[in-house]
Structures are given as structure tokens and as C-alpha cells.
Amino acid sequence: MLVTTSSVHSALKHWRDTSLHESDLKSLLLYQRAQTRGATPLEAHRQVLDSTVTALGELHPHDAQLLHLRFRDGMTGRFVSRQLHLAESTIFAQQREAIERLTTIIQRQEAQLRSTYRTRWERRLEDLAYTNLVGIEENLATLSSALLQPDRSHVVAVEGIGGIGKSSLADKLARDMVAKVAFADIAWVTARQQSFNLGGSIRQERPSSINAEGVTTLIFDQLWEDEAAPLALSFDERLALLERRLKRAAHLIVVDNLETVADVEALLPILRRLANPSHFLLTSRSGLLGQAGIYHLPLREMSKDHAIQLVRQEAAEQNITSLAGAPEEELIPIFDTVGGNPLALRLVVGQLHVHTLDHVLWRLRAARGQPILNLYTYVFRNAWDSLGEEDRRVFLAMPLVTEQGGDLEQVADVSGLPVDVTGDSLARLVARNLVEARGAFNQKHYTIHSLTRTFLHEIARWT
Ligand SMILES: Nc1ncnc2c1ncn2[C@@H]1O[C@H](COP(=O)(O)OP(=O)(O)O)[C@@H](O)[C@H]1O
């Protein structure tokens, strides 16, 4: 219950209070909507009371008159009773009833507005095809506490290699927030150029990459989609309007696929400027390391148990019953080959409509067949293309380091490069989420995902 008769009573007492510190109505979307449309806290407080008491007056004119005299005009009970030719005790009984009716009206209007907003927000999210996300509870809890605590970081980045589950996690979180109506408004924009479907094909969605200005404009257009925005605004004017709006009330803005933004270095300062009290949730294949004021959530591979659970779930969903019911040891080769990458796991299961498991796993190891080649292209191509000679050499050396990973000296040893050069390369590989750095600050070791290991066997042909 967002308002009670006693909070409405208290709000009424402050109807004309010019030194109002904190409105009793501030958690209402009715109030926040007034704010996003330009009202100061004081004005938002008054607007909610003005409009809901007016609505009350249409059904119960005497109630509205009484509330106006008592609270908006600040008259005493005695004065009002004389004015209305009623006994003072009657006035207080009537006032109590009027406040109860007003509370009901506010609750109804709020519920209606929330349901309208929920529908709009759900439309803004993409239809990401998942039914149940396996093993995300911990990450989800970390993210929601980062987003719901006002004093926490206002820019949060979910980072990891392609297919590891960044967009799905962000989507699930946004849907939870929509259900809770925890923000004044929500936007979801993507900078994505390509998408990959579970049949194994790649779709080009944008001919060229989008820049900081483009992303900002997408956010602006979404937030103003149902309102008349002034026409022909310059970029700076749009940015100023956006800043004013996001500073007034807490919004949640998701920017998916940040790694494809042509000038991330230009975008991040803009987002930081727009944040607080609003929150930004970013997803990116590259770690936004070295950027101040960002809370990082690196997504790791799924564990073996979760990967097997996902394979079974996917098999059941696609009605491949023999796989869904297979004993664990028959499923383990899948995990050994693709590791805990949910995109690759789902692709493998889909291939089993046509091929045997042995054949699909061979295709993965030998990098054969269009769906597998597309998977590798989708996950690795851009990152691979951005690597220099030495980085590739270190990357290709990674499968020769033990499966548990090696420290810097071991990686340098295998790659045949000096320790300092290897260290610089590892930094770039880690930033692209191709290599994972594990361990505490005083003992790092470097590993690669199983999918990366499998992919690297055949990758010599890309060089
Ligand atoms: N925890 C999970 N459980 C089940 N499926 C998942 C999970 N995470 C991701 N997926 C599925 O894996 C695929 C890739 O996930 P996605 O969120 O698109 O990855 P990313 O955005 O990191 O590239 C999608 O089909 C998604 O539905």
C-alpha cells in the first residue's frame, strides 16, 4: 500500500506548505510523473492533491469543498462549520470520510497509471527468447541491490564474452523492476549491430555502428515517445532536456551492447553526467576497465551443474526426450567441449534434431558447418580482428597452458614472449573477455573458457 488514510491526511496538511521537506506522496508514480514533466517537488505534491480532490468533487462535491476549505485554504474546523452551517463534530466526521474516499481515489488512479506504465515498459523491452534462466540468482541479487540502493554506484556494467548471458540478465532485471514499478520511467536501447539465432544464423540489424549521439537520441526518443517533444531540437538541447528529466526522478536506462558503440569514450562521460539519481545498466563484451565511477559485474561461465541443467531444460523444451533423460555422464562431453556458455549450449542442443551428439561435438572441435562457423564468428570475430600480432600469439598459447590456467610466467613461457610484453597482451585479452584473470590481487592466474579452447584449436585459419 503506497498511501494510507493517515499519509493522505498528512499530505493534505502540507497542501500549501511552502517549506515542505518531503512529500508523503513521493513514492507515487502520480507524483513522479508530475516531476518528470517538470514540476518541482512542491508543485508535484500540489498537483497530485489538486487533481485527485477535483476527481473526488465530481462524485462527492461536499467532500471536495470541505477538503478545500480545511486544507487548501487552511480554515479552522470551527470556521468551516459556521461556513457550512454544520456542527463542528459533524465536520470532523465528514472530514474523516472525505479523506477515506480521497485515499481510495488516489489508490485507484495510482493503480491505473501503474498498469499503463507497465504495459508501455514491457513493450520497450525486447522479446528475448528464454523461459527460465539457470543459476542467475546471485548475479540478479547483486544487480538489484546495486540499483535499488540510492547511495550505490549509478552506472553498472555487466561484462562478458558473447553469448554468456548479459542481455538476458539485464532483461530479467528490468522486468523485475517493471513489476515493482521501482522507477519513474524505464528505457531500453541497444547499440547491437548483429544478432545470432539459435538455428545458427547471423542477422545484420544495423548497417553501421552507432555513436554516442545516436545512443543518447535513442534514449531521448523512447522517453518522449508518448509526449509531444519540441520539434527540431539540436543534440545539445535534447541532452539538456534529458539531463533535467533524469535528475528530477530516478529512471532506469539500459544500454545493451555498449561494445559496439563507435565512441564509448565519448558516451561514458555523458552517461555519468545523466546518472544519479537515475541508474544506468550497461552490457558490454569489453570490460570498461579504467573508467571511473562504474560498478563492474563480470559474468563468468556457468558451472558444470548449471550447464547440464540448461542442456536438460533446453532438450525438454525442444522435445528431444532422449537427451533430456540421458544420464549425466553422457552429457558431460557437451560441457567439456563448449563449457558454460549458454548460447553455445543452446545451439548444440538445437543441432541434435538433425545430427548425433558426437558429430555436433566434432563440428565444434573442427570448426565445421555453417551454424558452428557462425557461432564462432558471432562470439569471437570482432574481438579477434581487434587483436595485434603479439596479442594473438599469447591468445593462441592459452590452450597450451594447463586447464586450471597459468600465472604470467607460465603464459610468457608458452607464448615465447617476454614477461612484460605478455603482460600487456594479457591485459588487452582480459579487457575483451577472451581471457579470464582469476585469483586475489597477489596471485593472478589466467584461464580461457572451454568454448574458447575448442575454438582456438582451429582458429589458425583466421590468421
Ligand atoms: N542463465 C541462463 N540460463 C539459460 N539460458 C540462458 C542463460 N543466460 C543466457 N541464456 C541464453 O543464452 C543465449 C545467450 O544469452 P544472451 O543474454 O543473449 O548473451 P549475451 O548478451 O551475453 O551475448 C540466449 O539464447 C539466452 O536465452
Ligand SMILES: [Mg+2]
Ligand atoms: Mg547481448
